[in-house]
Amino acid sequence: MLGYDWFMLAVMSGALITGGVVKGVVGLGLPIVTLAILLNFMPPLTVLGLLVAPILVTNLWQSLRAGNLLQPLGRFWPMIVMAVIFLFIGAELIVGMDTAVLFAVLGCFVVVFSATNLIKPRVHPLKPETEKWAGPLAGALGGLLGGISTIWGPPMMMYFVMLKLDKDTFVRTVGLAWFSMAVPLTFAYWRNGIFTGDVIPLSLAACVPGMIGIRIGEKIRQHIDQETFRKVMLAVLLIIGLNLIRRAVF
Numbered sequence: 001m002l003g004y005d006w007f008m009l010a011v012m013s014g015a016l017i018t019g020g021v022v023k024g025v026v027g028l029g030l031p032i033v034t035l036a037i038l039l040n041f042m043p044p045l046t047v048l049g050l051l052v053a054p055i056l057v058t059n060l061w062q063s064l065r066a067g068n069l070l071q072p073l074g075r076f077w078p079m080i081v082m083a084v085i086f087l088f089i090g091a092e093l094i095v096g097m098d099t100a101v102l103f104a105v106l107g108c109f110v111v112v113f114s115a116t117n118l119i120k121p122r123v124h125p126l127k128p129e130t131e132k133w134a135g136p137l138a139g140a141l142g143g144l145l146g147g148i149s150t151i152w153g154p155p156m157m158m159y160f161v162m163l164k165l166d167k168d169t170f171v172r173t174v175g176l177a178w179f180s181m182a183v184p185l186t187f188a189y190w191r192n193g194i195f196t197g198d199v200i201p202l203s204l205a206a207c208v209p210g211m212i213g214i215r216i217g218e219k220i221r222q223h224i225d226q227e228t229f230r231k232v233m234l235a236v237l238l239i240i241g242l243n244l245i246r247r248a249v250f
Contacts, residue, residue: 016209024217027174049199054210062175082139090147091188107244114238125164167229
């Protein structure tokens, strides 16, 4: 079925459901969790192609359930524009690129940031004047990383943490930003040959376990208070950082 035996289909489904649960709880994490599992069984470019449709569909789902999209769009459009621009740059660089240094540097930064905030949380959010340049910078870094690996979350997630967004605003903003990037990512990966051929039906089928996971995660989030949400979000970010370092090493 779809060119894979039942064991591999079960592994793919399990990875996507697990990633979907994490995304349903904290608003992101589907690509990083799925990649961490499937890279042990499948070639990297195949996994990236597999993730294209689930990323698009799950972020569309979050965007449609986000409520008033004009509020986060009015505040975060400079970040989103920079993210989309650098997404295309990263997607063009991925073929034949050695990403070890980028993963190592970003991974160390993410680990230090998340661990520090878990141990000693920031008291005050970013000032408006800082937000003006920090947002576009986070978008550029996230877009570059996303084009290379489909994982654009860490830089922008750190930015949102520093803004101290409440959990509903966080998920609503992530849904809008991530969907805005998922559309050009789909086009970019189709253009450079990652999202073509036999991987397209496989990717479309992968939307089903991804959505099952998201619905489970959303149910869990309803029973989590703001402080627990913050800790879970930072814990996920810490795991992402450690995995980036792992990918840089082996």
